[in-house]
């Protein structure tokens with residue numbers, strides 16, 4: 241013990257160590273406050289009662305919950321997805337339960353048809369006041385698949401729906417929001433885009449694209465009093481995730497959307513990522529822990545993630561075989 245370094249040498253190191261620990265602790269408590277204590281901006285702040293919220297991928301899962309919960313808060317809703325009958329049923333349900341109007345437009349974002357966007361443009365022009373856009377529609381790979389084996393259509397559809405569709409919807413709505421100097425644009429991302437994800441490479445890239453695009457847009461539109469927020473999410477029970485039973489890490493769409501709409505303007509677990517929120521508590525802690533202790537883009541994490549998705553692929557292929565289905 242006697243030949244340890246003298247205190248005059250050790251002390252500066254101890255001080256630096258202590259400062260680092262305090263800094264991390266402060267970040268930890270900031271994250272907890274953001275997730276559990278501090279409220280977000282009320283969404284009603286973005287539009288007076290009766291103004292319109294536009295939701296893509298609105299007929300199921302997370303989008304359906306956004307539509308229902310925004311309607312419950314007094315917004316009229318314009319619902320967009322492929323299936324007219326599902327849209328009609330939801331619009332019916334919404335207008336019978338809440339004192340709001342619901343309009344629908346059926347389109348397939350994968351077709352990227354100019355006429356759809358023209359039609360939407362004229363529908364929007366006829367609405368008295370549009371205040372919220374929820375870019376929720378998204379497609380992932382049907383099962384994890386090596387990029388080299390990814391069907392051409394699946395690859396194209398993912399980019400067309402997740403990226404082009406989101407850009408074109410936002411391009412339609414943004415001028416309206418700029419003109420009224422108030423508005424909210426939420427975009428659904430995914431941890432699949434935070435962590436480079438082997439065997440979901442195209443989906444992963446599309447969600448990483450949305451992260452960068454949305455943060456950049458957030459800064460551009462802030463002077464117009466338009467709040468742009470990327471919504472980060474790990475798994476949620478839905479048709480897409482193919483998970484039916486909720487758990488601590490996997491909330492229902494209802495729980496997830498309740499969190500998302502209560503944390504507008506907060507970061508949740510995404511502190512340090514501008515104009516971004518990881519609103520659901522367990523997802524938020526997970527993202528914070530990943531960023532703080534493990535990192536999101538190092539080789540260790542990517543290789544671990546690859547192993548996980550290789551196993552998911554094996555199980556999915558076995559299941560398909562049992563059920564006599566053919567996959568790619």
Ligand SMILES: NC(=O)c1ccc[n+]([C@@H]2O[C@H](COP(=O)([O-])OP(=O)(O)OC[C@H]3O[C@@H](n4cnc5c(N)ncnc54)[C@H](OP(=O)(O)O)[C@@H]3O)[C@@H](O)[C@H]2O)c1
Pocket residue numbers: 296297298299300301302303304320321322323324326347348349350376377378379380401428429430431473474475476477478479480481493
């Ligand atoms: N579930 C998760 O674990 C999870 C995790 C992270 C992020 N996310 C993201 O959250 C978003 C919503 O996912 P979800 O799980 O709620 O999905 P979902 O339950 O499968 O619902 C998808 C919705 O989008 C519509 N849709 C699908 N393809 C479309 C297309 N080509 N054109 C127009 N509408 C289309 C569907 O209705 P139709 O079939 O009638 O078109 C449905 O209303 C996605 O962006 C996803 O990437 C989900």
Ligand SMILES: *[C@@H]1O[C@H](CO)[C@@H](O)[C@H](O)[C@H]1NC(C)=O
Pocket residue numbers: 353355356359
């Ligand atoms: C656009 O609107 C027109 C007129 O209502 C309609 O006939 C058409 O089917 C819509 N969709 C497309 C893709 O053109």
